Amino acid sequence: MLDPSIDSLMKKLDSKYTLxxxxxxxxxxxxxxxxxxxxxxxxxxxxxxxLEEIDAGLLSFETDNQE
Incomplete structure (x- = not known):
């Protein structure tokens, strides 16, 4: 079993690509x-x-909304 789990990580970010x-x-x-x-x-x-930092909420991601 992986730690942190993919389910836990997906709650922090919007997609696997972003992760x-x-x-x-x-x-x-x-x-x-x-x-x-x-x-x-x-x-x-x-x-x-x-990945542990992402799971702990120490890293985040902002999207550029270029229109």
Whole structure:
């Protein structure tokens, strides 16, 4: 079983595409800056840590409404 679960993560963001995009961007940022917002992450990998941050409500996503 994955932790955090996909069901829990989908309550935070509107689509799986957004979830993947936000997690990947944050993972890259963590690699460069060596920072994390979770004090004791369960995951050792950057993407896992990013998903934990999303699940904790520490990351969000705003859409650009270009019309």
């Amino acid at each position: 993947v995009t936000v997690a990947a961007r944050r993972a890259r940022e963590m690699q460069i800056h060596r920072d994390q917002q979770i004090e004791r992450p369960k995951s050792h990998k950057f993407v896992g840590k990013a």
